[in-house]
Amino acid sequence: MKKELLFAFAAFFFMSLSAITGVYAVEEANMLESVIVKEQMDVTGDGKLDTIYVKGEPFEEGAIFLRSITLEILSATGKDHKINLEGGYEPRIDFKDLNNDGVKDLFLAVNTGGSGGLSNHYLYTVKDDQLTDLTVPAPLVIQTSFLNGYKANMTIENTNESYQFDLRNRAKDYERLGLYHNGKLNEPAELMVLPFGTLKPVKVTGNQLGLKGSQRISGAYNADSIAYVESSWLYENAQWKLLDTNVMELRRNTTKKKK
Known part of the structure; x- marks a missing residue:
C-alpha cells in the first residue's frame, strides 16, 4: 500500500512540475513577444479607425531575428483578425489600395536575411470586416x-x-x-x-x-x-x-x- 501511495505521489509531482514548466514557457514566450508596429487606419471601409499591430517574437532575448511574426487587426466593431507570418527581420507595413476597390489594403514586407537581400511579401484586405488574402504576384519565370x-x-x-x-x-x-x-x-x-x-x-x-x-x-x-x-x-x-x-x-x- 505504501508503495502504491509513493508511486501516486511521485506521478502527481511530475505532472504538476510539467504543467508549471509549460505555464512558465508560455509566459516567457509572451514576455518575449513585442509590438513592432502599431497603427490606426480605416481598413474595413466603414470610416472608423481600426487598430493594426505587427508583433514579433525574437529567437531569443536580444536577438534581431524574429522566429514568429503576427499581424493583428482589431476593427472598430471589436472583431479581431490574426494572421501568422513567417519569421524574419524588420517587418514593415504599408497601407495602400492595391486592388483599387476604394479601401486601403495591408501590404507587408519581411526581410529574410542572407546575402541575397530577399524579403517575403504579404497582401491582405479587410473590406467589410472580412479578411481576404490577396497574395502578391509570383516572380517572373x-x-x-x-x-x-x-x-x-x-x-x-x-x-x-x-x-x-x-x-x-x-x-x-x-x-x-x-x-x-x-x-x-x-x-x-x-x-x-x-x-x-x-x-x-x-x-x-x-x-x-x-x-x-x-x-x-x-x-x-x-x-x-x-x-x-x-x-x-x-x-x-x-x-x-x-x-x-x-x-x-x-x-x-x-x-x-x-x-
Missing part, C-alpha cells in the same frame, strides 16, 4: 543559360522576350572557377535567378496603384550580379496582370531580341 564565348542568354517566359549578355570581362574569373576553358563551357550551366528582392506599391497606370518588383540575376555565384529584371503589376479581375518588364544590366551592354 525566367530561363537562363551560359553560352560559349563568355556569353549568357535569358528568356522571360511571361513575355517571350530574350536577352543576351556579353560577359567577356569576367573571363578570367570564370576560367579560374572552371566554368569555362579557353572560352568554351565545361558543361551546361544556368545563371542564378532570384525571386523578388523588392516589391513596392507604385502608380502603374494613371492613378491606379500596383506593384513593381525587382529580381536579381547572378552568374557563377551569388555576388556575381549581372542584371536586375523589373516587372510592373496591376490587380485586375481578382488577379495580377503583368504590365511590362525592364532589364537593367549592371555595367554591361544588353542586346534585346523578341522571339
